[in-house]
Amino acid sequence: MSTGIMLKGMTRLVSRVHKLDPGRFLHSGTQAPQCLVARLDNQVPTESPRAISRTLENDPAKHGEQHVGQHYNISIQELKTVFPHGLPPRFVMQVKTFNEACLMVRKPALELLHYLKNTNFAHPAVRYVLYGEKGTGKTLSLCHIIHFCAKQDWLILHIPDAHLWVKNCRDLLQSTYNKHRFDQPLEASVWLKNFKTANERFLSQIKVQDKYVWNKRESTEKGSPLAEVVEQGIMRVRNATDAVGIVLKELKRQSSLGIFRLLVAVDGVNALWGRTTLKREDKSPIAPEELALIYNLRKMVKNDWQGGAIVLTVSQTGSLFKPRKAYLPQELLGKEGFDTLDPFIPILVSNYNPKEFEACIQYYLENNWLQHEKAHTEEGKKELLFLSNRNPGLLERLCAYL
Amino acid sequence: MAAPCVSCGAAASYRLFLAGRVSFAREQGLWKAAAAGLQTGTSCQILRLKHSPAVTTKKNVAALRRESYTVDFIKKQIEEFNIGKRHLANMMGEDPETFTQEDIDRAITYLFPSGLFEKRARPIMKHPEEIFPKQRAIQWGEDGRPFHFLFYTGKQSYYSLMHEAYGKVLHVEERQDQLRAKGLFSEKPKTKDPIGSRWLIKEELEEMLVEKLSDQDYAQFIRLLERLSALPCDAAEEEFVGRFRRTVTVQSKKHLIEPLQYDEQGMAFSTGQGKRKTANAEAVVYGHGSGKIEINGVDYLLYFPVTQDREQLMFPFHFLDRLGKHDVTCTVSGGGRSSQAGAIRLAVARALCSFITEDEVEWMRQAGLLTTDPRVRERKKPGQEGARRKFTWKKR
Numbered sequence: 001m002s003t004g005i006m007l008k009g010m011t012r013l014v015s016r017v018h019k020l021d022p023g024r025f026l027h028s029g030t031q032a033p034q035c036l037v038a039r040l041d042n043q044v045p046t047e048s049p050r051a052i053s054r055t056l057e058n059d060p061a062k063h064g065e066q067h068v069g070q071h072y073n074i075s076i077q078e079l080k081t082v083f084p085h086g087l088p089p090r091f092v093m094q095v096k097t098f099n100e101a102c103l104m105v106r107k108p109a110l111e112l113l114h115y116l117k118n119t120n121f122a123h124p125a126v127r128y129v130l131y132g133e134k135g136t137g138k139t140l141s142l143c144h145i146i147h148f149c150a151k152q153d154w155l156i157l158h159i160p161d162a163h164l165w166v167k168n169c170r171d172l173l174q175s176t177y178n179k180h181r182f183d184q185p186l187e188a189s190v191w192l193k194n195f196k197t198a199n200e201r202f203l204s205q206i207k208v209q210d211k212y213v214w215n216k217r218e219s220t221e222k223g224s225p226l227a228e229v230v231e232q233g234i235m236r237v238r239n240a241t242d243a244v245g246i247v248l249k250e251l252k253r254q255s256s257l258g259i260f261r262l263l264v265a266v267d268g269v270n271a272l273w274g275r276t277t278l279k280r281e282d283k284s285p286i287a288p289e290e291l292a293l294i295y296n297l298r299k300m301v302k303n304d305w306q307g308g309a310i311v312l313t314v315s316q317t318g319s320l321f322k323p324r325k326a327y328l329p330q331e332l333l334g335k336e337g338f339d340t341l342d343p344f345i346p347i348l349v350s351n352y353n354p355k356e357f358e359a360c361i362q363y364y365l366e367n368n369w370l371q372h373e374k375a376h377t378e379e380g381k382k383e384l385l386f387l388s389n390r391n392p393g394l395l396e397r398l399c400a401y402l
Numbered sequence: 403m404a405a406p407c408v409s410c411g412a413a414a415s416y417r418l419f420l421a422g423r424v425s426f427a428r429e430q431g432l433w434k435a436a437a438a439g440l441q442t443g444t445s446c447q448i449l450r451l452k453h454s455p456a457v458t459t460k461k462n463v464a465a466l467r468r469e470s471y472t473v474d475f476i477k478k479q480i481e482e483f484n485i486g487k488r489h490l491a492n493m494m495g496e497d498p499e500t501f502t503q504e505d506i507d508r509a510i511t512y513l514f515p516s517g518l519f520e521k522r523a524r525p526i527m528k529h530p531e532e533i534f535p536k537q538r539a540i541q542w543g544e545d546g547r548p549f550h551f552l553f554y555t556g557k558q559s560y561y562s563l564m565h566e567a568y569g570k571v572l573h574v575e576e577r578q579d580q581l582r583a584k585g586l587f588s589e590k591p592k593t594k595d596p597i598g599s600r601w602l603i604k605e606e607l608e609e610m611l612v613e614k615l616s617d618q619d620y621a622q623f624i625r626l627l628e629r630l631s632a633l634p635c636d637a638a639e640e641e642f643v644g645r646f647r648r649t650v651t652v653q654s655k656k657h658l659i660e661p662l663q664y665d666e667q668g669m670a671f672s673t674g675q676g677k678r679k680t681a682n683a684e685a686v687v688y689g690h691g692s693g694k695i696e697i698n699g700v701d702y703l704l705y706f707p708v709t710q711d712r713e714q715l716m717f718p719f720h721f722l723d724r725l726g727k728h729d730v731t732c733t734v735s736g737g738g739r740s741s742q743a744g745a746i747r748l749a750v751a752r753a754l755c756s757f758i759t760e761d762e763v764e765w766m767r768q769a770g771l772l773t774t775d776p777r778v779r780e781r782k783k784p785g786q787e788g789a790r791r792k793f794t795w796k797k798r
Contacts, residue, residue: 382725
């Protein structure tokens with residue numbers, strides 16, 4: 001059995017060195033052993049005329065122009081710590097299938113990385129907005145940035161999808177802190193759990209600077225670590241929203257002091273200024289600012305603090321009451337949102353260029369994902385190109401059925 | 403409808419014989435009526451139903467039998483037709499002398515516009531020969547003896563035709579032998595147009611002979627004709643064989659291919675139009691491009707989010723192997739998403755004809771890329787819930 005795998009690994013090695021002769025590809029059932037063996041036998045990729053789909057450089061800080069179009073690997077442990085809740089669901093499925101998490105290095109992400117590396121932390125936080133048409137890769141670019149910041153030891157404040165907070169909420173409680181606002185205990189507690197997984201090491205270092213009284217019996221003293229607040233929010237679900245509010249306030253206050261660097265990453269930030277589908281008991285609609293989570297988050301994305309950066313994405317996919325073809329920040333944010341976020345640096349994420357497209361197809365072929373016999377021929381690639389028009393999301397959906 | 407009358411007396415030639423509403427294809431009835439005619443003498447008489455055993459009192463039996471028309475009736479119809487033709491020409495303001503059948507058709511479609519889909523249900527005015535079916539005149543004389551020597555075979559015209567054809571074959575072979583005996587025989591290769599004509603089909607032959615044939619008869623006849631045509635024939639025999647061949651038009655020659663046009667930058671482009679259900683599309687295909695398609699100013703990826711529609715757009719390019727080579731700009735209106743996709747596909751295929759060779763045009767036509775899809779929404783009929791769906795049947 002093992003010799004069989006070794007032989008298979010050998011043929012794959014040989015085939016890769018000999019410029020990826022497609023005839024040698026073996027179709028077998030299990031993906032895992034082959035991937036492992038392939039990575040073991042991986043060495044410096046030789047110059048081949050086709051785009052190389054992988055790179056060995058796994059640290060986002062060292063990604064440069066030469067890595068555009070190549071996939072880099074994130075280990076499963078890192079995935080669990082850095083992205084407890086950040087990745088899009090289809091990508092999670094792909095990770096589970098291929099047993100490895102590979103992200104493609106693309107130009108918008110590289111641009112953002114360049115800006116982030118050169119930020120001046122004395123100045124107020126700069127806002128970057130990733131925008132683009134549906135399926136072009138905004139969320140995954142955001143994940144790339146988050147991975148970089150995690151590697152650089154920043155504190156990551158990641159809201160995976162702000163749209164989830166403005167729709168489909170079963171239980172809305174009247175806020176204990178402010179009577180006119182509403183609490184969302186479930187969402188808040190889930191988020192707190194994931195926040196804790198992502199930033200364990202910081203929670204003990206940061207000290208709270210105010211005394212917070214939860215109810216008659218429980219309170220948090222001044223100077224106690226932030227971990228206590230988070231614990232309180234997780235255990236007492238009723239106070240979870242207030243816990244989130246406190247966390248956000250403290251982080252904002254203390255990042256200016258310079259102990260840590262803060263990255264605020266929000267996906268689907270247009271949810272903060274749109275409409276909600278939630279209704280009060282008397283069926284009247286709720287505006288976003290009446291939700292405590294949204295209210296606090298809005299304060300967070302204002303650039304009146306220093307010592308970090310704010311990276312945002314606008315997306316139509318989860319948005320409410322917005323036309324399908326809208327993708328520009330102006331359209332999706334609305335007047336109010338645009339005025340609040342102004343000034344920001346817009347970064348357009350577009351479809352794959354030919355090299356990236358080639359690399360993506362190579363990646364799928366290497367993982368034996370495309371099983372159609374025409375998949376590795378030129379005509380097959382042209383068909384895929386036409387049908388998906390180089391849109392990454394569409395390509396992934398198309399390949400799912402091939 | 404058919405006026406019953408009988409031409410009396412010892413007429414020599416064919417007489418159309420009518421016995422009430424009996425179709426004279428029923429030979430029994432005919433024999434008996436003929437016998438009755440003999441018995442009752444030569445005076446003009448109208449043979450009534452009492453002599454024909456096959457007539458029943460049921461009303462719809464008449465519809466089952468073919469209506470038979472007398473010679474006089476047909477003659478009267480032809481006269482009426484000619485007079486009507488002159489009246490029509492007068493009405494339309496044209497010259498009655500030079501009023502052809504096409505003019506008649508045009509006038510009738512103008513005067514009686516019809517929206518019926520079935521072309522055969524629309525009003526027509528044609529020569530009675532084309533309207534009334536050809537009927538066989540009576541095959542025997544007064545004494546009961548048939549005229550044709552092959553009458554008792556049952557299919558006299560068919561067998562006489564076979565006899566004639568075989569006679570010609572023997573004649574040609576005899577001539578060949580004579581030539582060979584004299585030494586003047588020379589092998590002349592037969593050159594005949596292989597495509598462009600076909601043999602008569604069985605229905606057409608039946609119509610010509612006014613007789614029912616079986617498949618074996620038809621096959622035998624065709625084999626004999628092939629044998630005759632394979633031998634070196636002279637003009638008379640060619641003409642004989644030519645009576646049984648029909649021309650076949652090659653479809654693709656009707657299709658006009660537009661030449662390429664060039665715009666200011668020198669880029670070659672071509673336009674095409676397409677329709678499907680209620681969608682109309684007009685496409686402009688540019689010669690050199692990267693495979694971008696723009697519809698009503700929007701990229702095709704955004705305009706057609708469904709993969710099926712994009713596959714329809716891909717079909718002409720994929721068929722001709724020109725996937726990334728052309729740019730398309732098109733406008734489409736009407737219909738739904740699927741019919742818009744079909745209309746654009748047709749328009750693009752038609753526009754691409756200017757860029758490719760004739761053979762490829764023929765292949766595209768055979769693949770069905772150049773044909774307008776004739777399917778339209780069927781109308782809802784009264785008494786039914788939809789076009790085909792009936793109301794729920796309730797037993798009580």
